[in-house]
Amino acid sequence: MEREIIIAKNAGFCFGVKRATDTLEETVASSPKNVRIYTLGHIIHNNDYNDSLLRAGVKVMSEDEIEEVASGANEASPVKVFVRTHGVTLDISERLEKCAETNKYFTFVDCTCPFVKKIHKIADEQSGDDTVFLILGDGNHPEVRGIVSHARGEKYVFNTADELEKNLENFHIDKLNKKTPVLVAQTTQNLSEWYKTQNVVKKLCTNPIIFDTICNVTEIRQLEAEKLASACDYMIVIGGRDSSNTAKLTDICKKNCRSTLWVENAEGLKDLIPPTAKRVGIAAGASTPHGIIEEVYKTMSTKIENFEEMLEESLCKTLNTGDTVKGIVTAVTNAELQLDVGYKVTGVIKAEQITDDPSVNLKDMFKIGDEVEAFVIRVSDVEGIAELSKKRTDSDKNWSEIVAACEAKTIIEGKVIEAVKGGVIALAGATRVFIPGARSGVPKSGDLTTLVGQTVKFRIIETKDHGHRAYGSISDILREERIAREEAFWATAEEGKQYKGTVKSMTTYGAFVDLGGVDGMIHTSELSWKRIKSPAEVVSIGDEVVVYIKALDVENKRISLGYKTEDTNPWKIFTDKYQVGDIAAVKIVNMMPFGAFAEVVDGVDGLIHISQIALQKIAKPADVLEVGQVVDAKITEIDYEKCKVSLSIRALLEEAKAAEEAMPEDYEAAEEVSEEVVEEAAAEETPAEE
Secondary structure (H helix, E strand, O other), X not given: OOOEEEEOOXXXXXXXXXXXXXXXXXXXHHOOOOOEEEEEOOOOOOHHHHHHHHHOOOEEEOHHHHHHHHHXXXXXXXXXXXXXXXXXXXXXXXXXXXXXXXOOOEEEEEOOOHHHHHHHHHHHHHOOOOEEEEEEOOOOOHHHXXXXXXXXXXXXXXXXXXXXXXXXXXHHHHHHHHOEEEEEEOOOOOHHHHHHHHHHHHHHOOOOEEOOOOOHHHHHHHHHHHHHXXXXXXXXXXXXXXXXXXXXXXXXXXXXXXXXXXXXXXXXXOOOOOOOOOEEEXXXXXXXXXXHHHHHHHHHHHHHXXXXXXXXXXXXXXXXXXXXEEEEEEEEOOOEEEEEOOOXXXXXXXXXXXXXXXXXXXXXXXXXXXXXEEEEEEEEOOOOEEEEEHHHHXXXXXXXXXXXXXXXXXXXXXXXXXXXXXXXXXXEOOEEEEEEHHHOOOOOOOOHHHHOOOEEEEEEEXXXXXXXXXXXXXXXXXXXXXXXXXXXXXXXXXXXXXXEEEEEEEEOOEEEEEOOOOEEEEEHHHHOOOOOOOHHHOOOOOOEEEEEEEEEEOOOOEEEEEOOOHHXXXXXXXXXXXXXXXXXXXXXXXXXXXXXXXXXXXXXXXXEEHHHOXXXXXXXXXXXXXXXXXXXEEEEEEEOOOOEEEEEOHHHXXXXXXXXXXXXXXXXXXXXXXXXXXXXXXHHHOOOXX
């Protein structure tokens, strides 16, 4: 059958994506094995390409992990991070730069597309208190979030021209007449929507500044797709489901060719191209590798060439119990899936034949159009259904992986779905793995149900082919992780180094602090500058505390920690605040025959000698003072070497008495001045004689 398949000239990687992927691939190929390579988020929106990076050892790092990964970079294991083509927010960029400055073994490569960088520069230079920054784009897209972070002052993101017009007319128009509106667009925006948006802004605003920021490659790609779709009977658009530019290409193609199919790769070509389609077009998003485009082309060509033969073959096939069949999901409920299996019966998979996890929602796992492979349990031509089991197929496939994982002692992640007698059940793919209580990591008297619902790491320790039985251990992994943490700690621990830890337990002589898998002790004398009877006077179990290493005994694995610092030293606090001659409100805390001790600041007491308590001679301090009383006292002496303070109440009493004795003379002088003022005032009020 003669068919014409046309591939768009500009299908596949754009300049920015190719620049990023080439840089990353060259680094992967040339870097020593000890270099850890990460991408900050997925480098591009294409699952197949990202999966290939993962297989090559490139890991994906989230923004929340930046500081953690950076702190782990060292000479033996340096880290290099690649920033995605869509760019990151200003805050993330600054965090990366700070980490690179503080750790020379942590570096990053900014692969942000130059067109996106251009918009960042516009936002930096053209936004402020006197502008309103308008962005046409998807507010949840990483590219737009990055642009927003660079814009200062008022800023708004709109998905469509209509949304912008509605907001301007209803709310923002007054503001825009007082400020300068600045308009930009996401680089992959639809051209027709961009032109509409410009017209709206020009119509409603008197002085807009408009920057044409749509990537010129995007413009060419969209115009080419529009033209190709108009000339074809069938269109295939290739690209990741997260790709903004692929989504817009698909919309453009659908408007010009109703028979448009969006696929991520060749596996998406589940349906045969109808024989009526004489001309088929292929367009692809900017994040689609050329290898995938070529694979789709070859697969599609094969399906077209063999259409009649395959159609006839499918009509003659029968389905039998015990067969394995592939089908396309046509309906999804919480109870079952329905599949088109290419026979005269409908395939049905009940929920219990899909997974053992009762919390799973089938609508979250599957969507219409998904391909599912399943084992045939029963066929009923009368009912027109075939009962299938996906769990059986998955289990058969998964079992060989479980056996291999057991032999290789591989660490597996799985969800604990049930607590049973003697242990818990975790799912490793489609295989139920029994983890004995003694291997669960839960203390002997602990509650195993606390693990239910958690995703845990474990190792397969035994398999039995009969019944596909597998046994696992969580505690082995926990022990290895604890040992690794301890080794990492002791490799970097040194006296004076500061840590943040958690108070784990207390004794009469100190508090034990968990420093992250390793315990250290703060002796009671190191908890406070004051003498305390129990650590509980200062800390509680569970408290987060900042400590530093005072002494290390590497051989016996003992760590002495310090808690109190010079800044909290009561004597320093006192000397910073007071000096000789100052007056302080002091609290009487103890009395002796020779005088009274008074607290000046918390932790520093001063002596008020019995001779300095009153003006007259007293027999004992208790004749005038009592414990707990707060009085004013003058600091008469500070012994910095012995940390002693001398106080005097008498000095203040003498000063007050001297002032009081001076008052009568001052009063008489004031009286004379007052009488003179009164006489002068009276003379002014008396009328002059005529």
